[in-house]
Amino acid sequence: MNTNNRNIKNEIEEKLNDDVLRGALGRFAEAYPVSRAKAYENVADVEALREQVRQMKMGTVADIDNLAAKFEAEATSRGAKVFRAHDGEALKKYLINLCQEKNVKRIVKSKSMASEEIHLNHDLEAAGLHVKETDLGEWIISLAGHKPSHMVMPAIHLNREQIADYFSRELKQEIPTDIPFMVQAARTALRSEFLQADMGISGANFGIAENGAIGLVTNEGNARLVTTLPRIHVVIIGYEKLIPTIKDAAPILRTLPRNATGQLMTSYMTMTSGVTPVMVKQAGKWVEQEKELHIILFDNGRLKAARDDKFKEIYQCVRCASCLNVCPVYTLVGGHVYGHIYAGGIGAILTAFLNSMGDFEKINELCIGCRKCVEICPGKIDIPHLIEELRAKAVREHGLPFGVKAVFENVLANRKVFHTLLRLAAIGQKPFQSGRLIRHLPLFLAGMAKDRSLPAVADSPFRDRVAKVTKTIDKPAKRIAFFSGCNIDFIFPETGEAVYKVLQNLNMEIVFPEEQSCCGKPVLGMGDRETAKRIARKNIEVFEAANADTILSACPTCAETWHQTYAELFADEPEWQVRAEKIGHKVCEFTSFVAGEYQKAGRLTKTAGHKKVTYHDSCHMKRGLGIYTEPRQLLAAAPGYELVEMKDCDKCCGMAGAFGVKYSELSMPILKQKLANIKASDAEVIAVACPACMMQIQGGLDKQLPAVKIKHVAEVLAENVKD
Structure with missing residues (x-):
């Protein structure tokens, strides 16, 4: 095992032993599917909406150069200054020079994962600038000295007691653990920051080529203050956030809140375009002054992805982080084990392009390929497939470890x-x-x-x-x-x-x-x-x-x-x-074929039975092949059995090939969740249609639920076939 793996193993062990983190992520993972489903109740065709997002974003990346040029022209015509930053160093140099030129001393920030991506705050502070995060979550983790653990909820890994302690230290007074009180304390503390700031730096949820406008979707209102009160507003926006027209914002606004936090819509939806007057204090008097708007179009590997036939798919991401919310590994250990800024499967892919392939290779195995993320992603990004493509790229560039290569070439390839x-x-x-x-x-x-x-x-x-x-x-x-x-x-x-x-x-x-x-x-x-x-x-x-x-x-x-x-x-x-x-x-x-033949023969009649059987959906079966009805039809028709559904029947069992052995410390908690659901179903038999799942679940049953038997669907059917 190399040093990088040992470091990740240590991180994993630390997070698995963090009761606060496990409790917070566990509660959120339990509540999220319910709140998301409720938020989509009144959407007539969810799949059509997802397809609308996908098609719009695919069209965008196919025409990214023209859209970027149009966005720049429209924004410039409305008084903005647009700078295209090739990488993080170019962005930081431009921004620091701007601050020096405009005599900026104090900066407030909001909604910018791109600035986290390049550790912007560190360089601004090193240049002598006072920088304050104003998103509540970002402010909390800045006080804690942490990186974001989630793209939408950066402080999800902390509880109210920890946050109250950070607040007490920062505000130099005892802050109780009452959440409304803490929110009010933060609001009071940050108010002066907004009023004294010379510059506001924000990100954007989208940039509209049609009119040079940016859109911000928030729940706290701080982004509006960041974009309006300071005399200079700087927008940092990645190329992937560009969209053609204002109409194209609609599907994003309909999916982003629902997928991110289970809301129908967020508290604030802000669109800003061009420059407007701002009130500034000069010689003790408030005077009107034209506001400056600087838009930094940020590359840092994004255009390389846009020009790749396979990886341009990442432009379909709307940064809702729903893929994290349903990822079995993320919901166990959180985002910090992924090392860079972006977590989960999508984070591994973004890390490859926005940071380095070396960093991707350290974390890529944390994707178990269950495809739950694909099922829920508004842009229908096939995250596991892209990760496999990146693994193949890594192998092409520097090969496999000697031992693995020898086994593959001389054993698996030789029957x-x-x-x-x-x-x-x-x-x-x-x-x-x-x-x-x-x-x-x-x-x-x-x-x-x-x-x-x-x-x-x-x-x-x-x-x-x-x-x-x-x-x-x-x-x-x-x-x-x-x-x-x-x-x-x-x-x-x-x-x-x-x-x-x-x-x-x-x-x-x-x-x-x-x-x-x-x-x-x-x-x-x-x-x-x-x-x-x-x-x-x-x-x-x-x-x-x-x-x-x-x-x-x-x-x-x-x-x-x-x-x-x-x-x-x-x-x-x-x-x-x-x-x-x-x-x-x-x-x-097998099950889809046999169900078809049984249907023709009139053998799918539901039968009564005394022995309860529940069914576990294999990830490859349900989300890879799209087969989930047929095995249930066969089990329901099996004489002597009564089919009962268990909770989270399609949630991964934690096997995932070599992952189940190499990362047993992650595989086992996932398996224990599955075993708990099997037990709660009160079934005597757990049926599967995947031998790998059978291997994993059988091992857990033997140690923890020996009374429950596991059978392949074929074995259940064969019981009623006469020799």
């Missing part, structure tokens, strides 16, 4: 070696094995099996059982090629047997191409596209030769990789891309 090692593991695990699980490990490995048992490699893999479970089908309805994936083949071969049983009961002929290997997802997840291509080519060749009507997988991760990723891998190889697309269209996930 015979890989499978031989798995067979050897089945023998080597015997001293630690208890039934089908490993409950205890020795020495430094003990922590891996502390709170969850680990799955044992099966004595006999599924490929060795195929001949015994294959039946001769007269006049088969279809010819199915079964892609087992590593987990079903070597960890859960009984699931493979259940799949055969169910399909053969539907009069399907099933073949198992023995040359098949791993789908390549572990390699793809690490960014090694070249090794993934080798694996994909071999699998494509093997299943082309199978000459099947359908390729079926009982693992949604494998199905998603075949169906959506293989063709993309070969974007630069047209012949292989065509082959990948052609065979990808044949790939089906």
